Amino acid sequence: MKFSKNIGMLLLGIWLILTGLMQVVSIPIPAILMTILAIAAGVLILVSK
Numbered sequence: 001m002k003f004s005k006n007i008g009m010l011l012l013g014i015w016l017i018l019t020g021l022m023q024v025v026s027i028p029i030p031a032i033l034m035t036i037l038a039i040a041a042g043v044l045i046l047v048s049k
Helices: 003-025 031-048
Strands: none
Touching: 003 031
16 A cells, blocks of 8 residues: 555545544544544545546
8 A cells, every 4th residue: 555645545534433433432532633634634635636
């Protein structure tokens, strides 16, 4: 796996996993962290295309 090319998808995957875990296990993850992760993933996916 090339991390430099797929970093946006990697961040998106992490965001999706954390979002799902927050619903199931009630993990207290700050909203600002989730927002930054989502924006970073979106920007990197758009830039890589």
